[in-house]
Amino acid sequence: MRKSLAVALLLPVVLVAFAGCSDGRKISTPPACLAAPEFWLTALSSAPERVVIEESTPISECLPEKQTVANQExxxxxxxxxxxxxxxxxxxxxxASGNQNSPSAEEAALMAGYLVGALEKGANESGGIHDVMVTRVEAAARNGLDAAGPSVRQQYQEGRDAGLADG
Structure with missing residues (x-):
């Protein structure tokens, strides 16, 4: 009787342990993607050329298909x-400049557009699990863009196109 009780108590524990096992493939977010925002900003200064965070990881690779919720966040x-x-x-x-087409505003718009485009590229390759995040990033990046001058808006679009292509 004791043996059957012990087996009955241990069987769920063993099953739960094996249920958590995978086929050995680990899908993880590249470490560079978990770097501080300053590293992302430094990398984005290369836009419209190919942008890599910490000289190793394109932004689109920060959105792997089976990314953990913690890493998504x-x-x-x-x-x-x-x-x-x-x-x-x-x-x-x-x-500050009174000029809606100031070079610094244009550079920031180019970088913001690249960020959005690269994230869209990564989300397109991840089965849709990142769509809400990309929408939020795009909303943040475009905040106030409509009030900017035409060349600033053009730089945003050029950055987005570059991010989609090379991100």
Whole structure:
């Protein structure tokens, strides 16, 4: 009787342990993608040329298909912070110079567009699990863009196109 009780108690524990096993393939977010927003901003300064975070990882690779929820949140948080920072730069530079087409605003728009395009590229390759995150990043990046001058908006679009192509 004791043996059957012991087996009955241990069987669920063993089954749960084996249920958590996988086929050995580990899908992880590249470490560079979990870097601080400053590293993303530094990398984006290369736009419209190919942008890689910490000289190793394209932004689109920050969205693997079977990414953990924790890593999705971390990458999404970082991307929104970067997009918001670039959007603020566009608005501040446009207001400070009195010229809505200031070079700094154009550069920030190019970087913001590249970020969005690269994330869209990665999301297109990840089965849709990142769509909401990309929408939030795009909203942050485009905040105030409609009020910017035409060349700033053009730079955003050129950056987005480059990010989609090379991101």
């Amino acid at each position: 971390e990458v999404g948080r970082t991307a929104v912070i970067v997009a918001s920072s670039l959007s603020s730069s566009i608005k501040e530079q446009s207001a």
